[in-house]
Amino acid sequence: xxxxxxxxxxxxxxxxxxxxxxxxxxxxxxxxxxxxxxxxxxxxxxxxxxxxxxxxxxxxxxxxxxxxxxxxxxxxxxxxxxxxxxxxxxxxxxxxxxxxxxxxxxxxxxxxxxxxxxxxxxxxxxxxxxxxxxxxxxxxxxxxxxxxxxxxxxxxxxxxxxxxxxxxxxxxxxxxxxxxxxxxxxxxxxxxxxxxxxxxxxxxxxxxxxxxxxxxxxxxxxxxxxxxxxxxxxxxxxxxxxxxxxxxxxxxxxxxxxxxxxxxxxxxxxxxxxxxxxxxxxxxxxxxxxxxxxxxxxxxxxxxxxxxxxxxxxxxxxxxxxxxxxxxxxxxxxxxxxxxxxxxxxxxxxxxxxxxxxxxxxxxxxxxxxxxxxxxxxxxxxxxxxxxxxxxxxxxxxxxxxxxxxxxxxxxxxxxxxxxxxxxxxxx
Amino acid sequence: xxxxxxxxxxxxxxxxxxxxxxxxxxxxxxxxxxxxxxxxxxxxxxxxxxxxxxxxxxxxxxxxxxxxxxxxxxxxxxxxxxxxxxxxxxxxxxxxxxxxxxxxxxxxxxxxxxxxxxxxxxxxxxxxxxxxxxxxxxxxxxxxxxxxxxxxxxxxxxxxxxxxxxxxxxxxxxxxxxxxxxxxxxxxxxxxxxxxxxxxxxxxxxxxxxxxxxxxxxxxxxxxxxxxxxxxxxxxxxxxxxxxxxxxxxxxxxxxxxxxxxxxxxxxxxxxxxxxxxxxxxxxxxxxxxxxxxxxxxxxxx
Numbered sequence: 001x002x003x004x005x006x007x008x009x010x011x012x013x014x015x016x017x018x019x020x021x022x023x024x025x026x027x028x029x030x031x032x033x034x035x036x037x038x039x040x041x042x043x044x045x046x047x048x049x050x051x052x053x054x055x056x057x058x059x060x061x062x063x064x065x066x067x068x069x070x071x072x073x074x075x076x077x078x079x080x081x082x083x084x085x086x087x088x089x090x091x092x093x094x095x096x097x098x099x100x101x102x103x104x105x106x107x108x109x110x111x112x113x114x115x116x117x118x119x120x121x122x123x124x125x126x127x128x129x130x131x132x133x134x135x136x137x138x139x140x141x142x143x144x145x146x147x148x149x150x151x152x153x154x155x156x157x158x159x160x161x162x163x164x165x166x167x168x169x170x171x172x173x174x175x176x177x178x179x180x181x182x183x184x185x186x187x188x189x190x191x192x193x194x195x196x197x198x199x200x201x202x203x204x205x206x207x208x209x210x211x212x213x214x215x216x217x218x219x220x221x222x223x224x225x226x227x228x229x230x231x232x233x234x235x236x237x238x239x240x241x242x243x244x245x246x247x248x249x250x251x252x253x254x255x256x257x258x259x260x261x262x263x264x265x266x267x268x269x270x271x272x273x274x275x276x277x278x279x280x281x282x283x284x285x286x287x288x289x290x291x292x293x294x295x296x297x298x299x300x301x302x303x304x305x306x307x308x309x310x311x312x313x314x315x316x317x318x319x320x321x322x323x324x325x326x327x328x329x330x331x332x333x334x335x336x337x338x339x340x341x342x343x344x345x346x347x348x349x350x351x352x353x354x355x356x357x358x359x360x361x362x363x364x365x366x367x368x369x370x371x372x373x374x375x376x377x378x379x380x381x382x383x384x385x386x387x388x389x390x391x392x393x394x395x396x397x398x399x400x401x402x403x404x405x406x407x408x409x410x411x412x413x414x415x416x417x418x419x420x421x422x423x424x425x426x427x428x
Numbered sequence: 429x430x431x432x433x434x435x436x437x438x439x440x441x442x443x444x445x446x447x448x449x450x451x452x453x454x455x456x457x458x459x460x461x462x463x464x465x466x467x468x469x470x471x472x473x474x475x476x477x478x479x480x481x482x483x484x485x486x487x488x489x490x491x492x493x494x495x496x497x498x499x500x501x502x503x504x505x506x507x508x509x510x511x512x513x514x515x516x517x518x519x520x521x522x523x524x525x526x527x528x529x530x531x532x533x534x535x536x537x538x539x540x541x542x543x544x545x546x547x548x549x550x551x552x553x554x555x556x557x558x559x560x561x562x563x564x565x566x567x568x569x570x571x572x573x574x575x576x577x578x579x580x581x582x583x584x585x586x587x588x589x590x591x592x593x594x595x596x597x598x599x600x601x602x603x604x605x606x607x608x609x610x611x612x613x614x615x616x617x618x619x620x621x622x623x624x625x626x627x628x629x630x631x632x633x634x635x636x637x638x639x640x641x642x643x644x645x646x647x648x649x650x651x652x653x654x655x656x657x658x659x660x661x662x663x664x665x666x667x668x669x670x671x672x673x674x675x676x677x678x679x680x681x682x683x684x685x686x687x688x689x690x691x692x693x694x695x696x697x698x699x700x701x702x703x704x705x706x707x708x709x710x711x712x713x714x715x716x717x718x719x720x721x722x723x724x725x726x727x728x729x730x
Contacts, residue, residue, distance in 0.1 A: 229598045230617040290592055292585040295574075299582055302573035309569045310583030311554065370573035423621065 033233040044422030050415055051363050051379035058383060062390035069393050073259035077271065079382075079389050080255065081193045084273045085110070085336040087381030089356035090363070091284055092328030094377050095321040097360055098288075098301045100369025101150065101157040103325045104353060105142070105164035110333030111348025112172045113139045117334055118182035118343040119175060121189070128188040132334060139330025140323050142168070147319030157322075165353075173345050181344045184337050192276065193339035196269030199256050205275060206252040214241045273335055277378065280328070284374035297321060301369035332356075351405060358409040359384045366416050384408075482545040484509045484643050484674035485530065485561070490539035492525055499525045500536070503700045505693055507643060507674040512665060514685040514706070515678045517695030518718050523678050526695065527645055530676070531563040532556040544642070561643040562636035566651060568628055572621040576613070577601040579620055580635050604638050605630070607671075608664050626657025633664055637673065644668060645676040650684055662688050682711050696721035701728050 041049065062070040069075055089106055096103045113135040120131040142164065149160045176182055184190065197205075217237050224231035252270065260267035288294035299307040300317045308314050329348075336352075337343045361367060362383050363376025387408060391401045483506035492500040500522050507513040517523045528534040529541075532550040541548055543559050550556050556563070570579050577594075580601045586593040601616050613627060620628060629649050636644045646665065650658040666688050669675045679685050685692060686706060693703045694717040701721045709726070716723035 223595060227595050227599065229595055230615055286591075291590060292587060292592060295578060295582070295585060295592065298574060299571045299578075302571035303569070306569035306571050307582070309553070309565070311557075312583050370571070 033236055037236075042422075044419040044425075046364060046415075046419050048364055048375065048379055050412075051376070051383060054362060054383045055379065055386070058386045058390065062386065062393070066390070066393045070390060073254065073257045073268075074261075075389070075393070076254050077196075077259055079385055080251075080274055081271050081339055082389055083381045083385035084193065084271075084277055085332045085339065085352075086355050086359050086384050087277055087377050088280060088332035088335060089329055089352065090359035090377035090381050091280060091374055092325040092332070093356050093360045094284070094363075094365050094372050094374060095288075095297065095328075096157075096325040097357075097365050097367060098297050098369060098372050099318060099321055100301055100367075101318070101321070102161065102357075102367075103146065103157065103322060103329075104161040105146065105168055106161075106325055106329040106356065107348040107350075107353030108165055108168040108172065109139055109142050109326050109348065110329040110336065110352070111343070111346070112142075112168045112175070112333070113330035114333035114337040114343045114347050115172050115175050115182065117189070118184045118337060121184060121186045122182050128186045131186070132189075135334055136327055136330045139326040139328075139333075143323035143326030144319060146326065147322035150322065151315045151318035169349060172347065176343065176345045179345065181342050183342045185341070189334065189338050190341060191338070192273040192335055193271055194341075196255075196267070196271055197275070199269050202252050202256055202270040205270075205278075206248050209278065210245045210248050213244050217241055273338070276331075276335070280331070281374055281378055288374055293317075293320075298370055301371075351402070354405065354409055355384045355388070356381075358405070358412055361409070361412040361416055366420065367413060368416070368420060380412075483507060483542075484544055485676075486540075486542035486545070487526075487530070487536075488540040488542075490526070490529060490536045490541075492522075492529055492534065492536050494525075494534075499698050500529070501698045503539070503695070503698070505530075505700060505703070507676050508691075509642065509674045510669055510672050511690040512669045512675045512677055512688050513691045513693060514689035515676055515693050515695065516680070516682075516685060516714060516718055520697075521695040521718070522698045523695055524647070525698075527563060527647060527676075527678065530556070530643075530645060531561065557639070559643075560639070560641045561645070562639065562641040563645040564629075564632045564636050564647060564649065566647045568632045570620045570628060570632060573619065575619050576605075576616045576623075576631055579631060580604070580638055582635075584639070600638070601634075604634050608634055608637070608667060624657065626653050626660055629653065629657075629661050630664060633661075633668070637668060641673065643674045643676065645678070647678045648680070649677070650679065650681065658684065682714060685714070686711060694718055694727075696728070699728065702726045 040047075059070075089110060093103060093106055096106075116138050117131040117135040120126040120134055121128060126134075146157070146160055146164055149155050150157045196202075217240065221231055221234060221237050223229075255270045255274075256268050258266050258268045286294075288297065296307065296312045296317055299310065299312060300314050304314055307317075333343075333348055336347065359380030360372065360377055361380065363373075363378070363380030365372030365376045365380075384405075387405065388401075391404060396404070485505070485507040487503065487505045490500050490503040490505070491498070503522070503526060505515075505526060515523050515526065525534065529536040530550075532552045532555050535549075535551050541550055543550075543561070548555075548559060550559070550561070553563075571582065574582070577598050581597050586597050586600075588596075598616060605613065605616065608630065613623070613630075620631065623631065633644070633646065633649070649661050649665065653661060662684055665675055665677055669688075669690070677685070677689060689706045691703060692706050692709065692714055694701050694714060696717065699721070701717050702723075704726065713723040713726060717727050721728045
């Protein structure tokens, strides 16, 4: 009547298992670390790999097709301002996608907020900060409304945001007037995309960011070692720091070159919008990875019922991610307005949203919820911007560029779905 | 890893090897008897293996209806610290409802709810958690995309300023799991999705005991597990009781019940038909109680 297991057999079972948290204490050499990484990839934990590979292959492709223009300094600077609005919009969408929800209205919400900003500056003569605060506040109000409808009335977010997608376009049209355009001439707003930082400031910021990143990573690694916690192999941490440092300093170097057509003037430096994206990236990464609120977002995205039982207010989390999504969309709209120096009735319409969703998914954020990081938006945003930019340089016909962008989005979504199947097959 | 009691007695049910204080009234200890005994100062007879006399959990006269369906009739139930109390009954007997009453998910309509001797009101899961009553549900409620540490502390994260105190949480998680003598996990930073059923069950149990809880209710912890994993989970259940917690174990498997429990409470059609010491009854008697509500002198009065 007891559940006896012969002593020997049970011992055998125990021996088979990786026991006593050995994985946490195991000393990593480069070989075992690389093997672990390879196993992770095989099991569908792709991380940032697809985005980085995509970036490299696209750069190679377009350099081969347009050797003189694509890698020109002017075009690379252009690329950075092109990627900014997509990246910021995608960063907001990462929060929404983490819950497994979707915000189809994020693009037009960014357009509406930009229209409000333009109207306030141009027609009402308000200073830029009043206009920016109002624009972002309207974004947050829109997000709150969507979040409430989704989490309290439990309407699928797809339907709610589709309705907002149509409705907000109507409001923008009413605000700007049919076929109209509102110019944005405020110096501060225009400077975001059109003015560059002084060269020395760019280098200083890049150096500070590199040093800060490396220091945080190494300090964390040391703390984990000292307290005997789970830590990654040092070689990996160092390699990651090296990659980030190369990327940061390399971009600074490229953008600091003189890219003026005329030899008489100097045009160089990092556009002011880039540090804005940097700050947003740091803040979002901190919120998602290091705060209880971020942890709860992942929990709700992974298993809402478990989160509810753990005492997490699921409704509040749901509403808040839509607020963040639409708030960041407003900032993205402002950056886009800065780039175009104006806001038109179709601002944020067309394929803006699909680009942003594509960026998040290409970066590695799952459409199924529970997986994703803020940095996905930056990597994916760059990929999308390169596609848009490269196709523009090639002079691709409009129909073809729609087809190609659609295909890229589909490809990213398929990769996400396949990786997910892989993970569940591998028990991850 | 050696089984918890394996060294001394080769994994025998505790109650049987240690024996129980004599019950003068013989094996019979039905609902009515229990009520009388408790009130009549016969509590000493209940003394559980030398632990305190007051039950950690003491429910009396619990009624619960869902709409017009009366699910629990005048149910009495108690769980003692340091003991495993098995709650058995056929499907629809009211086990889950009783657990929901204990956990405050569906508070009882009528009845007395005492916790460590004090009358309390448990109107919500939060009330229960505050008292130190934790329930491990059958569907575990873990987030597969998070790792073990993150799941253990979900909703009750340790913070340092704005940020999470990952180091402290990882240390606490490891010491809690080691305290349960869980040695089969490679890393506390594994995602739940990579764990086996038994390991997930262990994580869910560890989450329940991480918070200084006094009563842990386990709903069918071994339902979906293989033989070796069941054995592991039962060892953990036993260990919890040995650490002084009051453990309530819901199970359909008589072998498991007899292997680890000190007492058995049998529900039949919404009535508590018997609360007996495991050592005083046989496998067959319990099966009869479950299926017909009566077994010899035990069970419902006809």
